[in-house]
Amino acid sequence: MPRSTIRLPGHHVDWGPWFRTTDQLPETLTSESLFGNQRPLEIEIGSGKGLFLASASTRQPDHDFLGIEIADRYARHAAGRIATAHGHADPDRKPVETDLTGQTPPPGNALMVSGNAEPLFEKRIPDESLAAVHVYFPDPWWKKRHRRRRVVNENSVRNFYRTLRPGGRFHFWTDVLDYFEITIEMIAAEVPRFGVPIPEQQAESTHPLDYHTHFEKRSRENAIPVYRVRYEKPIDPGE
Numbered sequence: 001m002p003r004s005t006i007r008l009p010g011h012h013v014d015w016g017p018w019f020r021t022t023d024q025l026p027e028t029l030t031s032e033s034l035f036g037n038q039r040p041l042e043i044e045i046g047s048g049k050g051l052f053l054a055s056a057s058t059r060q061p062d063h064d065f066l067g068i069e070i071a072d073r074y075a076r077h078a079a080g081r082i083a084t085a086h087g088h089a090d091p092d093r094k095p096v097e098t099d100l101t102g103q104t105p106p107p108g109n110a111l112m113v114s115g116n117a118e119p120l121f122e123k124r125i126p127d128e129s130l131a132a133v134h135v136y137f138p139d140p141w142w143k144k145r146h147r148r149r150r151v152v153n154e155n156s157v158r159n160f161y162r163t164l165r166p167g168g169r170f171h172f173w174t175d176v177l178d179y180f181e182i183t184i185e186m187i188a189a190e191v192p193r194f195g196v197p198i199p200e201q202q203a204e205s206t207h208p209l210d211y212h213t214h215f216e217k218r219s220r221e222n223a224i225p226v227y228r229v230r231y232e233k234p235i236d237p238g239e
């Protein structure tokens with residue numbers, strides 16, 4: 001489904017401190033280097049419009065959340081949504097540019113990065129450092145010859161397993177049955193220590209921003225089935 005042109009945050013939202021380009025990031029990505037604290041760190045790959053990150057980070061102030069989104073305009077839009085969710089929107093704010101230098105520390109427990117998650121997971125996230133990895137409704141790349149472009153692939157699931165701490169979670173939701181089935185088989189073959197996928201439920205929504213993500217909302221409004229699972233890294237990964 002083609003994506004509509006996305007709005008950038010307005011001047012009334014001070015979103016710059018919630019946004020980074022990849023070259024503004026510290027070399028190693030941890031709660032300490034990104035947020036200056038020791039909270040458990042959760043990463044979402046492909047945050048789209050940022051609904052999950054905005055709601056999860058306000059719901060769980062004792063965790064840090066990093067969203068990585070390759071489409072720059074979406075990453076900026078998502079930073080605006082997060083800033084708004086954390087009360088950094090003011091209709092009376094003067095129309096001044098927000099700070100996009102990456103110098104202002106994130107004012108809360110969430111940060112949006114504009115860039116490709118794959119190289120970041122390859123080298124810049126320490127082993128056993130993450131509390132969770134979230135991938136919701138990744139681009140399907142339907143054609144067989146394009147499947148290697150999927151963000152959940154042999155290499156990325158090995159990196160998810162490596163970077164999750166014992167007990168850490170990998171959440172994977174999709175409305176593409178083929179992606180779901182191939183991924184479940186592939187994880188069983190590539191990272192059998194992840195164990196069996198655990199089905200996840202989505203509660204009924206009471207208002208439009210109550211959905212887990214925008215694609216979840218779209219799927220449910222169109223009665224499209226959604227396949228939702230999580231994996232948990234064993235507490236003793238040697239077992």
Ligand SMILES: C[S@@+](CC[C@H](N)C(=O)[O-])C[C@H]1O[C@@H](n2cnc3c(N)ncnc32)[C@H](O)[C@@H]1O
Nearest residue numbers: 046048069070071116117136137139213214215
């Ligand atoms: C189908 S959208 C789903 C967005 C959101 N998760 C949701 O459920 O509403 C998939 C998103 O993943 C992003 N994406 C694709 N490949 C990526 C990558 N390698 N790194 C970061 N983001 C990526 C796309 O730009 C797109 O915004």
